[in-house]
Amino acid sequence: MSLTDEIAVRRTFAIISHPDAGKTTLTEKFLLYGGALQLAGSVTARKNQRAATSDWMELERKRGISVSSTVLQFDYDGFKVNLLDTPGHKDFSEDTYRVLTAVDAVVMVIDAGKGIESQTRKLFEICRRRGVPIFTFMNKIDRPTKDLLGLLDELESVLGIKAYPVNWPLGTGQDFKGVYDRQAKKVHLFERSAGGTGRAGLTMHELTDAEVEEALSPSAYATSMDELEMLEIAGAEYDNAAVMSGNLTPVYFGSAVNNFGVQLLLDGFLSHSTPPRPRNAGSRSVDPADPAFSGFVFKIQANMDPRHRDRIAFIRVCSGKFSREMGVTHVQTGKRVRLNSSHKLFGRERETVDEAYAGDVIGIVGHAEFGIGDTLTEDPSIVYNEIPRFPPEVFAYIHSSSSSQYKRFRDGLDQLMQEGVIQMLEVKGSVRREPLLAAVGPLQFEVVQYRLQSEYGAESRLEGASWSIMRWVDPSMSIEQIEATLPTGAALALDTRKQPVLLFPSEWAMGYFLRQNKDVILSDVPVDA
């Protein structure tokens, strides 16, 4: 296949949702439809019994949270699908953000009984800022739902995105019998299969067929017909350009656990979504069909598997063709590197990858010099934009519990910093020698302590610090002047890249400082980003 043909069949996306909306279940069903049958089931299995996979997966198991992201690649209906998994817990939103920089579209799963929840909203905002197409799956239609038209309204009023229902449920809860495909003008009636392990059986009908009316209770049938009529009169039109720019979301209804509506979602998503798009690198836009290979690191993970204590950099390919053993430039150091240990990762399985194209994700083992956001390319004039960091909201000093473990403690911390698990600050003028950790949420501290202990044999102790706000300072400001006017309780510090930041104990303290220093500009993202 030619380079353009390879690009045209690739779809790279992530599923975003509030915890418990059904992301894991939907992922599993996608794999089932993608023919990765032996692996469908392994996703929920991973969630339930992450036995002996890796040490931090043990932590995930204990806490019932997903800390890590995996990449699932499968073929479906001529498409090469890359599904990037994102951690659901809000404390790992920075990690999620990085994954979202590597996708071309997202599927947003909403629990139709609950509507839009806090984490959905946060993740949605991130996607919108990046202008990626967003497809919506209203899940759990087999249970009592909120008013269906009201759910569409919520998308508009809470998220501010227009909604186009591609299909519409016929009945909800116990009465959920099928969906009407508004584009093909066909009814799909579902047959429940035991446990939802196989593909759901379905029969196709016209809306006016007697079978459709008979399948539903009279009141459910009447409601569905009324709703469909309302949509025809008052609903938005399907507009592909608006979907591509993230201003209109195609909405699909179904029940992931029962396999209802999953195939319609997958088919619709793959055909309406976009192949890899050009990507910004400074003032330049790099086309996926540019013959020079380029990609960027969006995630680094060490010690994923206790059997290979190694470090993997996950690279999203953005242009050209990757081939194993190729020599590329790591633009951040200017060094030429050979990408020989390249893997495709399916969950925790590794397979050597010989070639990859825009949209694919490859894992490169080794290379301690690679950092988050770094560019690898055959054309060193391509430098992808830095991935922004999040402003931390919780701070703590970390102490090594024993001086005999101090070296391991430092080595472990250095590795975790490189992976971007957490941020570390150096407080100016402080007599304290312990590192100050800065996190978006407290579970990040727990991950650091857990990994220090299990991977490096270093016990540690945390000591909370009372700041709650961090802001980056315009580096052109006079540090001396800023230091002289800091209110009590505030501090000046340097981040890992030695950029100045200010730490405040409260909004009030920050407001006071800003009133005293009208010319100072503070930013919640690094100023160069």
Ligand code: GDP
């Ligand atoms: P995640 O936290 O978003 O990954 O959610 P899960 O996929 O783990 O699902 C959370 C719970 O909702 C699990 O108990 C699922 O079995 C259940 N669930 C998922 N989809 C459906 C659905 O369509 N209907 C019903 N009734 N339950 C579902």
